[in-house]
Amino acid sequence: MATGRQHRPATRSRGIPEATVARLPLYLRALTALSERSVPTVSSEELASAAGVNSAKLRKDFSYLGSYGTRGVGYDVEYLVYQISRELGLTQDWPVVIVGIGNLGAALANYGGFASRGFRVAALIDADPAMTGKQVAGIAVQHVDDLETIIHTGGVSIGVITTPGGAAQQVCERLVAAGVTSILNFAPTVLTVPEGVDVRKVDLSIELQILAFHEQRKAAEEMGGQVGREPGDGEQAVMPA
Amino acid sequence: MATGRQHRPATRSRGIPEATVARLPLYLRALTALSERSVPTVSSEELASAAGVNSAKLRKDFSYLGSYGTRGVGYDVEYLVYQISRELGLTQDWPVVIVGIGNLGAALANYGGFASRGFRVAALIDADPAMTGKQVAGIAVQHVDDLETIIHTGGVSIGVITTPGGAAQQVCERLVAAGVTSILNFAPTVLTVPEGVDVRKVDLSIELQILAFHEQRKAAEEMGGQVGREPGDGEQAVMPA
DNA sequence: ATGTCTTTGTGAACGCGTGCACAAAGATGG
DNA sequence: CCATCTTTGTGCACGCGTTCACAAAGACAT
Secondary structure (H helix, E strand, O other), X not given: OOXXXXXXXXXXXXXXXXXXXXXXXXXXXXXXXXXXXXXOEEOHHHHHHHHOOOHHHHHHHHHHHOOOEEOOOEEEHHHHHHHHHHHHOOOOOEEEEEEOOOHHHHHHHHOOOOHHHOEEEEEEEEOOOOOOOOEEOOEEXXXXXXXXXXXXXXXXXXEEEOOOHHHHHHHHHHHHHHOOOEEEEOOOOOOOOOOOOEEEEOOHHHHHHHHHHHHHHHHHHHOOXXXXXXXXOOOOOOOOO | OOOOOOOOOOOOOOOOOHHHHHHHHHHHHHHHHHHHOOOOEEOHHHHHHHHOOOHHHHHHHHHHHOOOEEXXXXXXXXXXXXXXXXXHOOOOOEEEEEEOOOHHHHHHHXXXXXXXXXXXXXXXXXXOOOOOOOEEOOEEEEEHXXXXXXXXXXXXXXXXXXXXXXXXXXXXXXXXXXXXXXXEEOOOXXXXXXXXXXXXXXXHHHHHHHHHHHHHHHHHHHOOOOOOOOOOOOOXXXXXX
């Protein structure tokens, strides 16, 4: 996923495998729900089911954090919420800037899931002068000329890019130069970043294309496994249109 | 990522590994850009660099599709665009419904990346009667009561869920019952689906939390590896910049 | 035709992630 | 205090994905 920094020891983050890190937010969400229902403890089986994973995997994941469970009983919900939050760094406040206030940028600015987990929209930035000063989600949009100042004064280290593809790399470079070291990229572009900068990519078009691939296969299987096989392989892909 | 169907043979899709499928859209995008610049052929090295991957990986990926390259020369851009498009099922038209027309749903409806790759927004659906009839991205929003009819008459097999978390599972079940077999879920919920249905999940909050984790580690390393144990563990990753 | 040079296609080794299966740990009841 | 029962924590094996490194294939010049 990430473009920068993916070729590093990877799993060396204090020994916590990347795959485990990616699941921690999932567990945290399930645990938060339990906490709101005042459930005191939960077994690996129950929690795994709520998070949509296998219980052995969950136990192994937690084992990387330490031994927080009690055999014969399960895990203390509140304690685990705290431990995972701490591990993920959610006990502190993360100011975030969103660059590119189009439909998607506005949607993100309005997204409630941010504030609830230690993230705070510190600024909205757009290149269009007509947008400057407009209120989006209760925050005034600022012009991209002020990007560096905004990053510095706000102590921002996480940036979200929701610009068109063409502008993404340039925006990325300015963000990085100003001190941002983590980027969430929604633009359909491969970002090139220096060592030490993390990039995660979310690409709607790619997700749909992957679904289409499987959808096509299912449709083909349905009508007798027509797509793939080797009746000599190659020409079978009928493709009427 | 996907919740349903992840425990199947996985790589059995006519022999194409899942990891490769996930990269094909990336290659396709890079190739399309080359095609627009009328570049006739491209080497694995160049294309890999444009797609942000390793050239050996790219060659192995393509080898699953067949031998479409010419040794000493490289790959024919147009031909490869066609082959990958066909493999991904993008030579046909995929009608898609979006359920939940809030900020995010509207943003997706307006997203240009859909139409360009064989996807067509067939309908926008929302549970709020006040939304019914409103035009979003030039399409009239329909009420969720008509969901089944819309799916059937439109021959829709791909659904995008952008509802609040609480409504997602129910919407999902209705979509599946109506015949949808691929779902792209933006709601912060683990969807449970029957065998044969593919679910892919996009979760903004999770992506940010993963970034926060790495950000915290970088900050800790900077000030002398204060966060995580073991003064004898991994101090070597100095990472000066 | 032959040799050289470029680039593909792939066999093989390695490493990460997953899941099984069980021993260790603790709770609980008599 | 002991037996039993539940549930965690983990050693181990297996499989997928990545990467290396090189032989085979073709282009191109002479």
